[in-house]
Amino acid sequence: QVQLVQSGAEVKKPGSSVKVSCKASGGTFGSYGISWVRQAPGQGLEWMGEIIPIFGTANYAQNFQGRVTITTDESTSTSYMELSSLRSEDTAVYYCARQEVADALDIWGQGTMVTVSS
Amino acid sequence: DIQMTQSPSSLSASVGDRVTITCRASQSISSFLNWYQQKLGKAPNLLIYAASSLQSGVPPRFSGNGSGTDFTLTISSLQPEDFATYYCQKSNSIPHTFGQGTNLEIK
Numbered sequence: 688q689v690q691l692v693q694s695g696a697e698v699k700k701p702g703s704s705v706k707v708s709c710k711a712s713g714g715t716f717g718s719y720g721i722s723w724v725r726q727a728p729g730q731g732l733e734w735m736g737e738i739i740p741i742f743g744t745a746n747y748a749q750n751f752q753g754r755v756t757i758t759t760d761e762s763t764s765t766s767y768m769e770l771s772s773l774r775s776e777d778t779a780v781y782y783c784a785r786q787e788v789a790d791a792l793d794i795w796g797q798g799t800m801v802t803v804s805s
Numbered sequence: 806d807i808q809m810t811q812s813p814s815s816l817s818a819s820v821g822d823r824v825t826i827t828c829r830a831s832q833s834i835s836s837f838l839n840w841y842q843q844k845l846g847k848a849p850n851l852l853i854y855a856a857s858s859l860q861s862g863v864p865p866r867f868s869g870n871g872s873g874t875d876f877t878l879t880i881s882s883l884q885p886e887d888f889a890t891y892y893c894q895k896s897n898s899i900p901h902t903f904g905q906g907t908n909l910e911i912k
Binding site for chain 1: 849
């Protein structure tokens with residue numbers, strides 16, 4: 688059974704960038720897409736974007752256009768989410784998740800806490 | 806963008822109760838509606854996909870219904886482990902927006 692293992696917690700300064708990784712353990716991405724979702728403290732889930740590894744194409748939510756880049760390295764079955772121009776409101780737990788039937792998110796990473804603070 | 810609105814935002818219920826959570830889309834999304842459960846400090850867990858299909862390993866007391874703009878998640882007989890926050894999500898088109906969540910609490 689595939690698991691998604693994310694990189695560790697990050698503390699960043701406002702204006703900087705963060706890159707979070709998500710590695711498929713026990714398998715590969717195959718033909719599945721990968722979504723990235725974030726959750727600010729005490730808040731709901733916010734969909735950021737997706738990538739379809741076999742096509743290499745990424746789609747982003749309007750709220751993040753121009754600031755987020757999602758990529759994959761198929762040789763290592765790893766997806767990356769890079770968010771730039773960080774501000775305090777970007778403090779959140781960032782999740783990757785596999786898109787399965789009907790693009791439902793059936794396998795999730797453990798989450799990566801990103802704290803933006805001066 | 807299509808907006809997803811859940812109701813209620815919070816709900817108090819007792820073990821054994823039947824509860825229903827509603828999710829409404831601002832435009833038709835056919836049956837591209839998914840439901841997740843999230844417990845404090847944990848990643849979400851997929852319960853229902855494509856409006857009414859039960860995810861493997863999810864107890865049959867969970868069921869989903871609806872199409873177009875109106876959807877429901879029903880828990881037929883609440884168990885202690887069901888007290889959590891529930892989210893709907895559309896997946897027909899980009900962005901795959903989530904509802905704001907429904908916090909299910911013990912009465």
